[in-house]
Amino acid sequence: MNHLIESLRRIVGPANVLTEGDLSAWENDWRKRERGKSLAVIRPGATKEVADVVRACAAAGVSIVPQGGNTGLVAGSTPDASGTQVVLSLQRMNAVRAIDAANLTITVEAGCVLQTLQEAAERAGFLFPLSLAAEGSCTIGGNLGTNAGGTQVVRYGNTRELCLGLEVVTAQGEVWEGLSGLRKDNTGYDLRDLFIGSEGTLGVITAATMKLYPLPSARLTAWAAVPSLDAAVTLLGLAHRHLGAGLTGFEVMGQFALSLVACHFPQQRVPLFQDVPYCVLLENSDHESQAHARAQFERLLETALESGCVSDAVVAENLTQAHQLWHIRESIPLAQAEEGLNIKHDISIPVSRIPEFVRVTDALLAREIAGVRLVNFGHLGDGNLHYNVQAPEGGDASVFLREQEARINTLVFDSVQAFGGSISAEHGVGSLKVDKLEHHKSPVALAMMRAVKRALDPQNLMNPGRVLRM
Amino acid sequence: MNHLIESLRRIVGPANVLTEGDLSAWENDWRKRERGKSLAVIRPGATKEVADVVRACAAAGVSIVPQGGNTGLVAGSTPDASGTQVVLSLQRMNAVRAIDAANLTITVEAGCVLQTLQEAAERAGFLFPLSLAAEGSCTIGGNLGTNAGGTQVVRYGNTRELCLGLEVVTAQGEVWEGLSGLRKDNTGYDLRDLFIGSEGTLGVITAATMKLYPLPSARLTAWAAVPSLDAAVTLLGLAHRHLGAGLTGFEVMGQFALSLVACHFPQQRVPLFQDVPYCVLLENSDHESQAHARAQFERLLETALESGCVSDAVVAENLTQAHQLWHIRESIPLAQAEEGLNIKHDISIPVSRIPEFVRVTDALLAREIAGVRLVNFGHLGDGNLHYNVQAPEGGDASVFLREQEARINTLVFDSVQAFGGSISAEHGVGSLKVDKLEHHKSPVALAMMRAVKRALDPQNLMNPGRVLRM
Numbered sequence: 001m002n003h004l005i006e007s008l009r010r011i012v013g014p015a016n017v018l019t020e021g022d023l024s025a026w027e028n029d030w031r032k033r034e035r036g037k038s039l040a041v042i043r044p045g046a047t048k049e050v051a052d053v054v055r056a057c058a059a060a061g062v063s064i065v066p067q068g069g070n071t072g073l074v075a076g077s078t079p080d081a082s083g084t085q086v087v088l089s090l091q092r093m094n095a096v097r098a099i100d101a102a103n104l105t106i107t108v109e110a111g112c113v114l115q116t117l118q119e120a121a122e123r124a125g126f127l128f129p130l131s132l133a134a135e136g137s138c139t140i141g142g143n144l145g146t147n148a149g150g151t152q153v154v155r156y157g158n159t160r161e162l163c164l165g166l167e168v169v170t171a172q173g174e175v176w177e178g179l180s181g182l183r184k185d186n187t188g189y190d191l192r193d194l195f196i197g198s199e200g201t202l203g204v205i206t207a208a209t210m211k212l213y214p215l216p217s218a219r220l221t222a223w224a225a226v227p228s229l230d231a232a233v234t235l236l237g238l239a240h241r242h243l244g245a246g247l248t249g250f251e252v253m254g255q256f257a258l259s260l261v262a263c264h265f266p267q268q269r270v271p272l273f274q275d276v277p278y279c280v281l282l283e284n285s286d287h288e289s290q291a292h293a294r295a296q297f298e299r300l301l302e303t304a305l306e307s308g309c310v311s312d313a314v315v316a317e318n319l320t321q322a323h324q325l326w327h328i329r330e331s332i333p334l335a336q337a338e339e340g341l342n343i344k345h346d347i348s349i350p351v352s353r354i355p356e357f358v359r360v361t362d363a364l365l366a367r368e369i370a371g372v373r374l375v376n377f378g379h380l381g382d383g384n385l386h387y388n389v390q391a392p393e394g395g396d397a398s399v400f401l402r403e404q405e406a407r408i409n410t411l412v413f414d415s416v417q418a419f420g421g422s423i424s425a426e427h428g429v430g431s432l433k434v435d436k437l438e439h440h441k442s443p444v445a446l447a448m449m450r451a452v453k454r455a456l457d458p459q460n461l462m463n464p465g466r467v468l469r470m
Numbered sequence: 471m472n473h474l475i476e477s478l479r480r481i482v483g484p485a486n487v488l489t490e491g492d493l494s495a496w497e498n499d500w501r502k503r504e505r506g507k508s509l510a511v512i513r514p515g516a517t518k519e520v521a522d523v524v525r526a527c528a529a530a531g532v533s534i535v536p537q538g539g540n541t542g543l544v545a546g547s548t549p550d551a552s553g554t555q556v557v558l559s560l561q562r563m564n565a566v567r568a569i570d571a572a573n574l575t576i577t578v579e580a581g582c583v584l585q586t587l588q589e590a591a592e593r594a595g596f597l598f599p600l601s602l603a604a605e606g607s608c609t610i611g612g613n614l615g616t617n618a619g620g621t622q623v624v625r626y627g628n629t630r631e632l633c634l635g636l637e638v639v640t641a642q643g644e645v646w647e648g649l650s651g652l653r654k655d656n657t658g659y660d661l662r663d664l665f666i667g668s669e670g671t672l673g674v675i676t677a678a679t680m681k682l683y684p685l686p687s688a689r690l691t692a693w694a695a696v697p698s699l700d701a702a703v704t705l706l707g708l709a710h711r712h713l714g715a716g717l718t719g720f721e722v723m724g725q726f727a728l729s730l731v732a733c734h735f736p737q738q739r740v741p742l743f744q745d746v747p748y749c750v751l752l753e754n755s756d757h758e759s760q761a762h763a764r765a766q767f768e769r770l771l772e773t774a775l776e777s778g779c780v781s782d783a784v785v786a787e788n789l790t791q792a793h794q795l796w797h798i799r800e801s802i803p804l805a806q807a808e809e810g811l812n813i814k815h816d817i818s819i820p821v822s823r824i825p826e827f828v829r830v831t832d833a834l835l836a837r838e839i840a841g842v843r844l845v846n847f848g849h850l851g852d853g854n855l856h857y858n859v860q861a862p863e864g865g866d867a868s869v870f871l872r873e874q875e876a877r878i879n880t881l882v883f884d885s886v887q888a889f890g891g892s893i894s895a896e897h898g899v900g901s902l903k904v905d906k907l908e909h910h911k912s913p914v915a916l917a918m919m920r921a922v923k924r925a926l927d928p929q930n931l932m933n934p935g936r937v938l939r940m
Contacts, residue, residue: 100820100822101707101822102703102706102707102821102822103820103821103822103823103853104710104821105820146656147656147660149654149656153653153654155715157631157653158653158654160660161627161631170914170918174914175914176912176914176915176918177912177914178912178915180890180892181820181822181853181890182818182819182820182853182890182891182892182895183623183627183628183818183852183853183854184619184623184628184818184849184852184853184854184892184895184896185818185892185894185895186616186617186619186667186892186894186895186896186897186898186899187892187893187894187899187903187907187910187911188667188899188907188911188915188916188919188937188938189664189667189668189672189918189919189922189923189937190617190630190660190663190664190666190667190668191915191918191919193660193663193664194659194660194663194664194922196660197656197658197659197660198659198660202659213710214710214711214714216714233572236572237571237572240574240683240684241684241757242757243757244684244686244715244716244755244756244757245625245714245715245716246714246715246757285714286714287711287712287713287714287716288766296758348652348653348654348655349652350570350573350575350651350652351572351573351574351651352570352571352572352573352651353573379654382653382654383573383651383652383653383654384653384654420650420651420652421652422650422652422654422655422656422657423657424655424656424657425652425654425655425656426654426656427656428656429656429657429658433657437657437658440657441657441658442646442647442648444640444644444645444646444647445646445648445658445661446658448640448646448659448661448926449658449659449661451925451926452659452664452922452925452926453659454925455921455922455924455925456918456921456922467658467659468658
């Protein structure tokens with residue numbers, strides 16, 4: 001191993017091979033679910049260095065854990081506890097390489113922080129629409145590796161849909177020059193989408209060409225009280241029809257989730273629609289004007305009020321109010337944490353089946369686990385719920401988790417599967433859900449995934465044990 | 471082989487195993503570039519039958535050519551001349567299985583004709599936006615297999631972006647139940663996008679769940695004269711800013727292409743903007759009203775006229791006029807055929823580089839090949855040109871093709887590569903471009919494609935020789 005470390009020092013420079021001191025920022029996952037130990041943390045500064053690192057590790061039979069901002073929620077980018085894995089941090093490769101305004105594209109290195117990318121786009125007069133809670137520290141490489149979702153998916157899709165081309169270092173340490181600003185390219189298999197969402201198990205994404213959009217002239221936010229989840233689904237259909245592609249956000253929040261925000265962050269002033277089980281946050285982006293956006297929004301909400309799928313609603317009067325409303329939505333996970341340890345499920349279900357899924361699964365959990373409290377919120381426009389489980393009031397949450405987590409996961413995931421859903425909507429598999437995937441994914445799909453993994457990483461050195469056990 | 475034929479008759483019924491009579495509809499490709507000879511044409515009626523056929527063929531070591539409407543342009547779905555390949559026609563599997571209105575999805579079998587799918591969506595009050603010249607006879611399975619593009623890609627993406635899930639029979643004859651109405655699902659490798667665009671070389675797509683969109687309230691068409699391709703690119707940028715997602719079509723047409731329509735189809739009355747080198751067809755789809763769409767369009771065109779990137783423009787007064795304008799655009803390939811044999815190039819280039827690409831390549835061809843005539847048109851909004859070459863006026867086109875086609879292809883494709891483009895934007899590779907792909911695709915990408923092919927189809931029985939030579 002000393003020989004390998006020496007080689008790595010030559011490739012990236014001694015200062016960029018970290019083997020001593022506190023490496024917990026790279027070795028522990030963001031949720032502190034896993035504490036790892038690395039052989040070394042390597043911080044290459046260029047694609048060629050990444051390729052050289054991969055070749056050196058492959059020659060030594062040492063496995064590599066690619067890492068961006070280390071903000072993932074499924075322990076997919078941190079080393080295991082063996083002390084034999086190398087963490088390959090892309091953080092130094094953070095350049096915005098080029099913006100092509102007429103082509104509506106931006107080319108960035110993998111370590112570019114999402115917010116930096118958003119700001120570079122905005123300075124050039126464009127929107128880069130990917131937006132999620134960790135945007136101040138997650139990197140575009142990590143977003144691509146996990147096919148991150150977020151709050152604008154209802155209009156712009158996941159990270160996958162925003163990417164036109166990739167530069168990748170393969171498991172053999174070769175550079176695939178797949179950067180491309182083309183919106184149409186039918187020359188063979190879609191390698192780009194194979195790497196996107198593969199969580200570093202097939203190779204290392206080093207750069208990407210991403211789509212840009214014109215900046216909308218106005219973005220308006222509304223908050224609507226809905227009498228049921230069925231009503232929320234009806235409202236979603238009306239919003240699609242009235243706003244078309246203007247509908248850029250559609251978030252649902254259960255009343256208990258909101259009550260946690262009101263309780264732990266009283267300064268946030270949650271709108272007083274406490275007599276309804278759910279509220280919905282809607283965003284309307286408009287290419288014409290603020291006035292037009294408001295008129296469209298008001299027409300939608302009038303129709304919704306008349307039809308009964310909305311019982312009350314407010315449209316934010318200005319940007320500050322809009323931010324306040326979004327901030328309430330984004331504070332739910334923090335309020336949950338304040339309330340105590342909890343069990344998170346990032347699931348998706350066909351939109352049409354969500355109300356029944358929630359009825360059935362709420363009842364099932366209430367029956368099986370006394371006093372359980374459900375924090376249900378998420379991106380209803382994409383069929384994506386964060387269906388989280390809080391320990392009974394006053395109980396010891398860590399005892400509850402120890403005793404009930406496995407059972408609750410099984411109950412929830414079995415129900416998800418019965419409703420045609422996915423046990424990981426936007427967070428990925430990492431190491432936390434590897435065993436669950438084995439259980440819930442079809443054997444035919446798993447066999448094809450293993451065949452692809454063996455084909456592209458025959459030594460099983462790229463982030464082994466994540467996504468798939470080989 | 472008799473034993474295999476007997477097995478196939480048992481699986482799909484004797485009437486659905488065609489071995490005699492005129493099979494040219496299945497054996498010859500649409501452009502009549504290749505005349506094949508099949509061992510048999512098999513027409514299964516259900517997914518299980520497809521799986522049984524694939525297993526029977528695999529056991530006999532017989533290769534399979536999946537086929538939809540046989541309207542492809544690159545000879546990718548017809549058998550070779552050996553008489554040893556089975557054509558697997560999906561035409562009988564043409565059901566619309568389900569429409570889920572609240573989920574905005576439709577599930578259809580592979581043999582469903584695109585127009586049937588469009589009409590089923592419209593009857594349910596939705597838009598299925600994929601639209602292309604062959605829509606009356608191509609099938610959604612073929613569209614998926616080739617990742618077809620068409621005229622709405624600027625807003626809705628290629629077939630790939632419209633698909634949420636697939637049902638596939640693998641090369642081993644197993645059924646992958648990958649149908650899904652989920653917009654977010656991060657549970658492992660993206661097998662869906664691997665099959666899309668693989669032209670039947672990895673398995674057989676038997677059904678798909680596709681996205682639906684709300685029907686727009688209005689669709690307006692405009693025709694604009696532009697003084698140059700640079701001006702057309704400027705107009706595209708203005709259209710994105712003014713119309714946002716309302717911009718659902720942006721086609722460019724060179725004056726010579728239009729003159730061929732005017733000459734061969736004089737009844738079509740091409741708008742009289744003959745003093746400009748290019749015209750642009752724009753479409754604006756609106757969720758509000760006809761009046762709003764028109765006001766938006768007029769504001770865009772006024773701005774464009776003032777800035778000089780448009781010299782003249784008309785907005786269609788009604789649906790009939792709009793259809794007439796689109797019909798002119800769609801008649802260009804037919805007018806080309808009337809003019810004589812020609813050489814087609816379906817290429818893409820970053821939008822920003824298209825004007826220079828055309829200047830450089832036009833000049834190169836004019837210098838190298840005396841009297842050459844260029845029919846240039848296409849989906850400028852996607853960077854996709856149909857950059858076609860017509861024989862010199864009055865010459866013998868078949869002699870010209872025989873003597874010049876290879877050389878012209880080389881000149882054009884080398885120029886495409888120099889400009890960071892693709893030699894197949896929306897038509898695929900098939901057998902016509904296999905050798906070209908070998909030359910223009912990066913060796914790293916080709917090696918990964920071959921590894922994936924070997925992993926999923928180790929016997930090389932799925933449409934062998936198309937896309938990749940193994």
